[in-house]
Amino acid sequence: MSHSHPPEVLFLLATGCHHCPMVLESLTQQLKQGDIARLDAINIVNSPEVAQQLGVRSVPWTRIGRFELDGVLSPKEVAQWVERAGLETGVADYFSESLAAQRSDKVIRWLEDSPEDLQALLVLQQNDATPMAARIGIGVVMEQLEGDPRLSHALPTLITLSRSKQANIRADVAHYLGLTHHPDARPVLLQMANDSHPDVREIAEESLVLLNNASG
Known part of the structure; x- marks a missing residue:
């Protein structure tokens, strides 16, 4: 494996942790191979403030890199995440696995720093x-961000989608467009209110009401 910019890694462990040595060994191997640039290992028993x-x-x-990973990682998973840290698709993979594990909070924290990555979502x-x-x-993420200016980053992709x-995608998009509270969503929703699928039409009309209420 080769990275133009190998990621840096922070690893937290604790005295008595049964699985920590295995993960640390996998990370150390990646460091020796040159696939990560730096490895900082901190024992939180001695440094609880970290x-x-x-x-x-x-x-x-x-x-x-920026991927925060909870729990045990096998050597294969460590290598996979190190590789993903250097791939354009890595953020989408991180979002997918975080959301599948019901950790939408991770995605929302990420978007606080990088709202442009809504495209990956x-x-x-x-x-x-x-x-x-x-x-x-x-x-869940889109609803938690309702009315947030960051959602404007999603508009170009939502308009395309x-x-x-697929009617189910158009229906979700109609919902998300309303959540943006953005005036540019209105003409798109007006078109979607005449969609061939009844679910899309219904959700588009609900989102238009939401936009009207948001604009006061």
């Missing part, structure tokens, strides 16, 4: 391989 600052409640805990929406739990999680051949 765990407190990061909001970490259990170990092992690993941050590879919506890529999952149109990917047939996205697990149902992750699809549900996308809706509003023309999807």
Whole structure:
């Protein structure tokens, strides 16, 4: 494996943690191979303030690049996440696995720093391989961000997806467009209110009402 910019890794462990040595060994091997640039391992028994600052409640805990990973990682999973840290698709993979594990909070924290990555979230929406739990999680994230200016980053992709051949995707998009509270969503929703599918029409009309209420 080769990275133009190998990721840095932070690993939290604790004395007596049964699984921590295995994960640390896998990370050390990646460091020796040159696949990660730096490995910082911290024993939270001696430095509890680090765990407190990061909001970490259990170990092992690993941050590879920006990917925060809870629990045990096999050598294969460690190598996979190290590789994903250098791939354009890595963010979407991280979102998918976080949402499938019902950790929408991770995705929302990520979007606080990088709202442009909403595009990666919506890529999952149109990917047939996205697990149902992750699809549900996308809706949870979008609803928690209702009215947030960050949702404006999603508008170009939502407008494109509003023309999807799949009615279920168009229905979700109609819902999300309303959540943006953005005036540019209105003409798209007006078109979707005449969609060939009744569910899409109904949700588009509900979202138009939402937009009207949001605009006061």
